[in-house]
Amino acid sequence: MKLATFNINGIRSRLPALLAWLEREAPDVVCLQELKAPDAGFPEAEINRAGYGAIWHGQTSWNGVAILAKDAQPVETRRGLPGDPDDTHSRYIEAAVEGLLIGCLYLPNGNPQPGPKFDYKLAWFERLIAYAKKLLDSGHPVVLAGDYNVVPTDFDIYNPRSWLKDALLQPESRECYARLLKQGWTDALRVRFPDEQVFTFWDYFRQHWQRNSGLRIDHLLLNGQVAAMMRDAGVDRWVRGEPHASDHAPTWVVLDLEARAVNVKKTAVKKTAVKKTAVKKTAVKKTAVKKTAVKKTAVKKTAVKKTAARRSAA
DNA sequence: ATGTCCACTGGAAGTGGA
Numbered sequence: 531m532k533l534a535t536f537n538i539n540g541i542r543s544r545l546p547a548l549l550a551w552l553e554r555e556a557p558d559v560v561c562l563q564e565l566k567a568p569d570a571g572f573p574e575a576e577i578n579r580a581g582y583g584a585i586w587h588g589q590t591s592w593n594g595v596a597i598l599a600k601d602a603q604p605v606e607t608r609r610g611l612p613g614d615p616d617d618t619h620s621r622y623i624e625a626a627v628e629g630l631l632i633g634c635l636y637l638p639n640g641n642p643q644p645g646p647k648f649d650y651k652l653a654w655f656e657r658l659i660a661y662a663k664k665l666l667d668s669g670h671p672v673v674l675a676g677d678y679n680v681v682p683t684d685f686d687i688y689n690p691r692s693w694l695k696d697a698l699l700q701p702e703s704r705e706c707y708a709r710l711l712k713q714g715w716t717d718a719l720r721v722r723f724p725d726e727q728v729f730t731f732w733d734y735f736r737q738h739w740q741r742n743s744g745l746r747i748d749h750l751l752l753n754g755q756v757a758a759m760m761r762d763a764g765v766d767r768w769v770r771g772e773p774h775a776s777d778h779a780p781t782w783v784v785l786d787l788e789a790r791a792v793n794v795k796k797t798a799v800k801k802t803a804v805k806k807t808a809v810k811k812t813a814v815k816k817t818a819v820k821k822t823a824v825k826k827t828a829v830k831k832t833a834v835k836k837t838a839a840r841r842s843a844a
Numbered sequence: 845a846t847g848t849c850c851a852c853t854g855g856a857a858g859t860g861g862a
Contacts, residue, residue: 539850540849540850542850542851543849543851544850564850566850566851590852591860592851592860639861639862641862647861679862733848733862734848735847735848736846736847737847777848777862
């Protein structure tokens with residue numbers, strides 16, 4: 531299963547780009563952010579025609595999230611992050627697909643900082659951390675995917691210099707992200723590329739795409755069960771290079787949904803193999819001992835012969 | 845501070861958000 535997150539930056543104006551990407555990469559599950567469209571403006575028919583079922587939570591002009599599933603209908607399990615009934619932003623939607631629980635989130639940008647928007651970002655983050663803990667405790671295989679609007683470390687940006695005052699790099703933002711991970715989530719892209727810079731966003735300014743001046747802010751967090759299923763991860767960079775592109779590129783993981791069952795089998799096979807090897811080792815050792823014994827006997831025989839020869843010489 | 849793009853309002857170009 532290929533599961534992707536993509537900040538589409540306006541689903542109506544990017545619909546051709548979205549459909550082209552779905553056609554070429556055929557992701558099985560897609561988390562979309564920044565629809566920038568009300569519920570009624572979601573292009574349901576076109577997405578269905580492309581072979582995807584969808585659920586969405588829109589909003590006029592800003593925010594908006596959706597989950598698509600190829601040849602399937604996502605089963606909605608939640609819309610809206612718990613913890614603040616007065617929060618009107620459409621930033622969280624969650625569904626079950628193929629036995630996985632998938633949370634699609636669009637974390638507040640938080641600029642300018644400091645200020646009420648940054649406060650809202652941190653408050654939203656705290657709500658996410660609290661809810662993520664509940665998801666972990668649920669025992670389900672869970673993925674939390676989306677635009678986190680956090681550059682986790684200075685390694686996740688081309689050069690932090692001009693972004694030092696930006697909400698995406700603030701120590702408070704990073705501390706929240708680190709605290710979330712510490713609950714037991716795997717940052718899929720960072721685990722897949724431990725020593726490489728990976729970017730998912732290049733803003734429209736100053737030819738940042740052309741210069742590969744990017745940031746890594748779109749993340750797929752996997753709980754333990756799902757992390758064990760991960761086989762690959764990456765970024766569909768070509769999407770960012772297309773005309774009229776979103777400023778983000780689709781970011782994805784490939785999961786082996788059979789991995790758990792297979793792992794159990796593999797472990798059994800390994801145990802048998804280990805036993806066989808052990809038997810072989812013992813056999814090899816025994817043979818070696820015999821050879822040594824034979825050699826020793828030979829040496830002894832030679833020695834005996836020599837002694838016998840000396841004796842007769844004397 | 846700047847840079848670019850989207851969507852909305854209102855019926856053009858300005859504004860807010862990112």
